[in-house]
Amino acid sequence: MGLFGRRKERHGGERKSGQVRVEDDRVAALLATYDPNTELSPDDAAELGAKIRAVYDSNPDGGAFDGLYPVLRRLEQESGLVRGRHYTEWVPTLDELRSSRDDDGALALLLECIDAAERAARVAGMEPAPGYTKRAAVIYRRRKDYASEIQVLERWEAAAPPRYKGAMKERLAAARKLQEKHQG
Secondary structure (H helix, E strand, O other): OOEOEOEEOOOOOEEOOOOOOHHHHHHHHHHOOOOOOOOOOHHHHHHHHHHHHHHHHHOOOHHHHHHHHHHHHHHHHHHOEEOOEEHHHHHHHHHHHHHOOOHHHHHHHHHHHHHHHHHHHHHHOOOOOHHHHHHHHHHHHHOOOHHHHHHHHHHHHHHOOHHHOOOOHHHHHHHHHHHHHHHO
16 A cells, blocks of 8 residues: 555546655655654654645645645644643643743743744744744833844744734834834
8 A cells, every 4th residue: 555545636536556656755755754653852743744744735736645634733733842731731821920920930931832833833834823922022021121022023023934924013113113212
């Protein structure tokens, strides 16, 4: 059998496992490095997922890689881990830290969540979840650390695919204005 068993041809026929396309070879080579029974580090999952996503997205024939979707979803989940939990599971903890005004604890966790959101976004082919970046920016602004606020916002912009660029434009402009005002 082939990598994903028998596949449907574009015109409805079945392709036997011996008929391999060039793209299938690229995917097979990538998946050969992936043991679904082994837990990957979040960085390794993101790296493999981003490579598979690139092959998946470059496929002009849409459905030929349907078997990759579950692999991509698993890699997206694994790449989004922070301290053994998916970054989205930390929102209640972040809310508690904000309520208790523990900016140091919140910022440390937020930066880990930003890393995880960026890794998962590379696998998903999407923008990183912006809420974590915005929360970090708020803390930096409250501290009047405009350089760090600008840095975290620019980091999000750099990680976002082209169609999402500019989402932080207004906040970034305001932070730059504040930085100039307090420097001069």
